[in-house]
Amino acid sequence: KNEVEQSPQNLTAQEGEFITINCSYSVGISALHWLQQHPGGGIVSLFMLSSGKKKHGRLIATINIQEKHSSLHITASHPRDSAVYICAVPGNTDKLIFGTGTRLQVFP
Amino acid sequence: DTEVTQTPKHLVMGMTNKKSLKCEQHMGHRAMYWYKQKAKKPPELMFVYSYEKLSINESVPSRFSPECPNSSLLNLHLHALQPEDSALYLCASTPSGQGRETQYFGPGTRLLVL
Numbered sequence: 001k002n003e004v005e006q007s008p009q010n011l012t013a014q015e016g017e018f019i020t021i022n023c024s025y026s027v028g029i030s031a032l033h034w035l036q037q038h039p040g041g042g043i044v045s046l047f048m049l050s051s052g053k054k055k056h057g058r059l060i061a062t063i064n065i066q067e068k069h070s071s072l073h074i075t076a077s078h079p080r081d082s083a084v085y086i087c088a089v090p091g092n093t094d095k096l097i098f099g100t101g102t103r104l105q106v107f108p
Numbered sequence: 109d110t111e112v113t114q115t116p117k118h119l120v121m122g123m124t125n126k127k128s129l130k131c132e133q134h135m136g137h138r139a140m141y142w143y144k145q146k147a148k149k150p151p152e153l154m155f156v157y158s159y160e161k162l163s164i165n166e167s168v169p170s171r172f173s174p175e176c177p178n179s180s181l182l183n184l185h186l187h188a189l190q191p192e193d194s195a196l197y198l199c200a201s202t203p204s205g206q207g208r209e210t211q212y213f214g215p216g217t218r219l220l221v222l
Contacts, residue, residue, distance in 0.1 A: 044213070
């Protein structure tokens with residue numbers, strides 16, 4: 001069993017739809033990261049959170065420490081949101097343990 | 109300046125060549141990372157430098173040789189690579205190397221080994 005699991009692996013949506021990507025982890029953590037990677041591109045850090053909820057524009061990230069679960073929501077999705085979204089948590093030497101990613105495609 | 113830069117963007121090399129990848133940041137970060145990423149896979153950590161000292165080497169083959177000449181600069185020297193080393197190589201930095209710090213990634217160098 002992977003220490004960080006994401007679902008779904010692939011997701012397609014119509015423009016304007018509300019999107020949820022889930023991340024479950026099995027290790028104790030100090031923080032959880034949500035990252036975005038556009039095709040052929042580098043990685044951008046979207047959020048780092050250790051409790052509760054964070055919002056940035058149309059993106060919302062939540063975490064439930066007791067349930068070891070985090071969600072990334074995208075409201076009013078747009079084709080430019082098409083990317084791979086990766087959840088990551090620090091391991092015991094502070095290096096990040098990455099989930100396998102969720103590939104999102106938003107169609108006009 | 110919250111940018112990590114990497115050069116070159118693309119690199120094609122033969123198995124007998126020697127080349128270097130370069131990564132630079134001017135955010136005053138003291139931890140810098142090299143990752144390797146194959147298509148449709150998450151990044152794999154290769155090396156971590158903390159305060160200009162190598163702190164993590166994830167059992168990377170010796171044909172990859174990292175160097176941190178100063179706190180802003182990180183190099184990855186490549187020699188006698190194999191075709192399976194073709195990948196996107198990403199550099200990242202954090203203020204002090206803690207897991208609860210945001211990692212700032214560069215755009216990557218796409219390497220093709222022929």
